[in-house]
Amino acid sequence: MNAEKPVKPLFSVIIPTFNRAGLLAGALESLLQQTLEAHAFEIIVVDNRSTDGTRALVENMAAACAPHTIRYRYEAQPGGGVSRRAGAAIARADWVAYMDDDGQASAGWLQNAAQILEAKPDLDGMGGPIHPFYLAERPQWFKDEYEIRAYGEQPRLLERDEAFSGANMLFSRTLLEKVSTAMNGLGMVGEMMQFGEDTIIFEQAWTLPGRPQFYYHPELVMYHAVPARNMDVGYILRRQFTIGAGNFRRVGPRGCVPRVGYILHHSGSLLKLATRMLLARPRAAVRENWLVEWGAPVAKKLGLLSAALGLRIQFRQRQQPPAEARHG
Secondary structure (H helix, E strand, O other): OOOOOOOOOOEEEEEEEOOOHHHHHHHHHHHHOOOOOHHHEEEEEEEOOOOOOHHHHHHHHHHHOOOOOEEEEEOOOOOHHHHHHHHHHHOOOOEEEEEOOOEEEOOOHHHHHHHHHHHOOOOOEEEOOEEEEEOOOOOOOOOHHHOOEOOOOOOEEOOOOOOOOOOEEEEEHHHHHHHHHHHOOOOOEOOEOOOOOOHHHHHHHOOOOOOOOEEEOOOOOEEEEEOHHHHOHHHHHHHHHHHHHHHHHHHOOOOHHHHHHHHHHHHHHHHHHHHHHHHHHHHOOOHHHHHHHHHHHHHHHHHHHHHHOOOOOOOEOOOOOOOOOOOO
16 A cells, blocks of 8 residues: 655744743644634744753654654754755745744734735745744833834735835745855854844845736734844844844945945945934934934944944854743
8 A cells, every 4th residue: 555645735834042041942833723724834944053941842743743844954054044045945844934943923924924825826925924922021212113124004916126025924935045155154143143034035036037026015013023122222232233243245346446436435335324313312312213213224234334444243142041021
């Protein structure tokens, strides 16, 4: 008697992780509670050299989660982008979904994605809003909007040069095969801040022949953990600095002469941003909001210029504690 052929899943959900087993458990649990049938998706956890029992957690959950499928992949080469590529390489589905290890998918995340694909089979990618859930008490000055990533309340195609956040994006395998090499060398490396592995996918996709179809839908909801460190002004500014540095390393000029012109241009922009920041101070009732809302663009521009000048300034990101709250 022939063995029954396994059903090919519609989605492969990839979660890169490093030393966040407590939060990862919440991410996995949110996927096990999806309204989409269990056989329609698989979960791939890519462990980027964790030392906190991540493997045991994943294997224990995999053994107990039937009929769901959880697969474990160890990736020795550091980097969030490397981990995402490693997960895509072993994915069995024609659609690859990415979420973070400190995320929690809404119950209808994959069901809604499947319905969108049924109506729009020619899409290259999908994404939706990201809302916060807090692991620590939120300071009075801190606004939810600082952590929300959304393109509004109506479904629409992305415009050229727009992008989804890496914590909530789904791609066709066909699209990923055209840009997959872009993910190497980017993303978090251990505890060192580094970003851009999601942005560069879109930067390369927008240069492909034809117009890629990236569809935003407000019902593709993802929740993302906000620990105490994310609500610290210094952390927010360091993050923006690092994003700015990464922007130059991805798209900045390499030649000496064009780089000089680039530095002069962005130095002028920095002066304008700093002037606007100083002029805005009397209108800002709360110092923290002023620093975040007006100082973040200055920090990002400083990061870009530091990288253009050949400096490599990096910041360490403290690990988050295990999850103490769930989204409501």
